[in-house]
Amino acid sequence: MADNQQPPQQDEEEDKILAYFPDPPPFYKHFTPANLDRLAALEKDVLPADTTTATHASSLTPAQILALPTELRYLLPPTPPAADEEFKVFGQPTKAAGTAVFDKNMTFIAAKLDEWALPGWTYEQLYPASTEPSSSTLDRQNYLFRFLRSVLVSYIELLGIVAVDPVSEAKNEKLRDILTLVANMHALVNEYRPHQARETLIGMLERQVERKKGEIEGVRKMEERVRDVLGGFGELGKVDGEGVDEGSEKNMLGGARGRTEMQSGMWEALDEILG
Numbered sequence: 001m002a003d004n005q006q007p008p009q010q011d012e013e014e015d016k017i018l019a020y021f022p023d024p025p026p027f028y029k030h031f032t033p034a035n036l037d038r039l040a041a042l043e044k045d046v047l048p049a050d051t052t053t054a055t056h057a058s059s060l061t062p063a064q065i066l067a068l069p070t071e072l073r074y075l076l077p078p079t080p081p082a083a084d085e086e087f088k089v090f091g092q093p094t095k096a097a098g099t100a101v102f103d104k105n106m107t108f109i110a111a112k113l114d115e116w117a118l119p120g121w122t123y124e125q126l127y128p129a130s131t132e133p134s135s136s137t138l139d140r141q142n143y144l145f146r147f148l149r150s151v152l153v154s155y156i157e158l159l160g161i162v163a164v165d166p167v168s169e170a171k172n173e174k175l176r177d178i179l180t181l182v183a184n185m186h187a188l189v190n191e192y193r194p195h196q197a198r199e200t201l202i203g204m205l206e207r208q209v210e211r212k213k214g215e216i217e218g219v220r221k222m223e224e225r226v227r228d229v230l231g232g233f234g235e236l237g238k239v240d241g242e243g244v245d246e247g248s249e250k251n252m253l254g255g256a257r258g259r260t261e262m263q264s265g266m267w268e269a270l271d272e273i274l275g
Helices: 007-016 027-028 033-046 062-068 100-117 138-165 169-190 193-243 249-274
Strands: 086-089 094-095
Touching: 100 169, 138 169
Parallel strands: none
Antiparallel strands: 086 094
16 A cells, blocks of 8 residues: 555646646746846856847857856757757757758658559659749649649549559559659649738738727727716706705606616616626
């Protein structure tokens, strides 16, 4: 029994890890104005007088960074990676300058096809290379239509080949052609992604503008309603200030009833405004 029990500290650490909304890393507490001032003062003492002080790791040598107190070292972000330095994002190797993901995918597909059913296939780009993915000099729509027509024709030819000889080598050659055409269409469609991202952002901003306009219109309507209610209270005050005929109990009861109804209407309007 005693062996299965865990220390209370370990249980607390597991609860933090498994929490739906875990606490931020504990070192965030070191990001205070006082620590920033201390770091700026230390950098000013260490660096030359003509050097502009800035709280980044490149302004101090590694030895100087290690000499800083622990709470001040947290304030220095790490040095940005070099353009050709490789690091992992979600377990996948990448570089700061970007990687040719499409080329890697095509190489991977070619290797798998070579192992399984379609040896000898390699990706070949069938359209002119553009210097920029968002370049407007390349008529991508024209090439997409051309590739689509070629895929349809190649598929019809493939059906004819299979109908005559299902194991013919021409069948594999036609499959390689179709795969190359489809891969080129995929590459062209991917070049529309900057345009898609831009249009998505424009749509989001337009929806935000429309929502803000609706909120402003709602505030204006509420302002008019509040003004009407306040005006009603002013009329109610005038009614309270008016006299009634001398000794006229009927007029007194009628005036009281009218005031009560007006007060009820005002409170109902306030409840509606305040939600």
